[in-house]
Amino acid sequence: MGERKDVDNTLRSQVDGYGFDRSHDPNSDAYDDFMASYLPVLARRESRWKSLVSKGGDIAKNRKVKRFCRKGIPNEHRKYVWMFLSGAEEKKRMNPKTYKLLLLGEKDTTVVETIALDLHRTFPENIYFSTKDGLRNSLSNVLIAVSHHNPDKGYCQGLNFIAGLLLLIVKDEESVFWLMDCLMNKILPDFYSPGMEAVKAEQELLGEIIKWKDPALYQHMETVGVHWCLVGTKWFMCLFADVLPTETVLRIWDCMFYEGSKVLLRVSAMLILQNKERLMACDNFTSMVNELQSIIKNPQSLNCHKLMKHCFKRLGSFPHSRIEKMRLECLARVGD
Known part of the structure; x- marks a missing residue:
């Protein structure tokens, strides 16, 4: 039993907190050293952010929040903060049926087929994307919905990695959809338009x-x-x-x-x-x-x-x- 536990610990240590396999990473020692010094930093940031987000409601943009963002948002607060700062939370609130209707609606087969080709190429070294039982279906849903909601832009390579990482952090398809929509139309307008x-x-x-x-x-x-x-x-x-x-x-x-x-x-x-x-x-x-x-x-x-x-x-x-x-x-x- 002791030997099996050691093996499990070894395997677990090769995967980081986001599910990425680090067993072949040449900088794995540097990563471990950095995280050892970075964890106390994260702990300090968490205590500061906790007092800010514990009040609930919208997060106002001001110099304090800007400074806090530059110093890093603790992972447990990222979904909440990103959704408010980007405007995605308001869009989600104002359009409660949009995401589900997009998934139920008629699809462009060419777009769907193109997205399907990219699914297995998206973070294949991540345990959550390396099998069909993981986040691939959620990734497909988000990309299909975003592409059909923005037919003037459609789908292009690169969006799969953005949506994939957002899913790992936010863990909610509909929220990721609205974050993607804000990125494509508000934060980075025209980045993903034809012709680039x-x-x-x-x-x-x-x-x-x-x-x-x-x-x-x-x-x-x-x-x-x-x-x-x-x-x-x-x-x-x-x-x-x-x-x-x-x-x-x-x-x-x-x-x-x-x-x-x-x-x-x-x-x-x-x-x-x-x-x-x-x-x-x-x-x-x-x-x-x-x-x-x-x-x-x-x-x-x-x-x-x-x-x-x-x-x-x-x-x-x-x-x-x-x-x-x-x-x-x-x-x-x-x-x-």
Whole structure:
């Protein structure tokens, strides 16, 4: 019996709190070390958030809540806070029958078939998605409902990873549906429209931000010949889900549901700038692309607490007017 218990403990330790298999993760030791130091941080945050959400009702947007979001929302409060900050809770309340009617209504067979192809590709290393008995059916329902509720956008790859991670955290199909709807129509409008001009423009905008914050690094990357579409496509399409470590993605989303898409730009820029020395050492296209692919896997990306702090402290001001002006210029460039 003792031997069986040891085996069970070993297997259990290979799966993190979200169901992801870590047995083949080269950074597993770094993850364990980080979590050992991060758990006390989470405990402190939980006590602060508890006093805020215990009152019930809507969560007003103010400087205190913004600061709290930047420092991280405890997992047990994420559904409640995300739903209110995004506007999803109000939509759900005002449209109580919408989700069920979408699932019962007529379907576009092409969309349904496309979604079905992506189900087994969504987090196959996660115990909740690796079998048909897990969350695959819920994922299918959410994606079908979202796509038919937004026929002008339909379904595109990337949405499956976002919906999948939301299901792991929120654990309620209808709530995930409304969070997805708010992401596609309010927080990230046009990101998932046919042609993806907004995402293409956001990639160009990332380049302009690097040019603004570090001209030397920007020029080096331009000289090597790396196009910005090679850097951030998956970052923006998946909102870093299936790209960065789960804890890091969730910290990004805590801010995104409050502050919008600008947070994605901050994180993308910080990932590049904090690896400046390694990127400057790349003297050809291939080595630069390989380095860009590796920066999302190094321990710096794992330490979400430090990464998010750097995003807001080291990058300095991101004036909305300047970002919007640059975005419009990039949109015009993409549209030419």
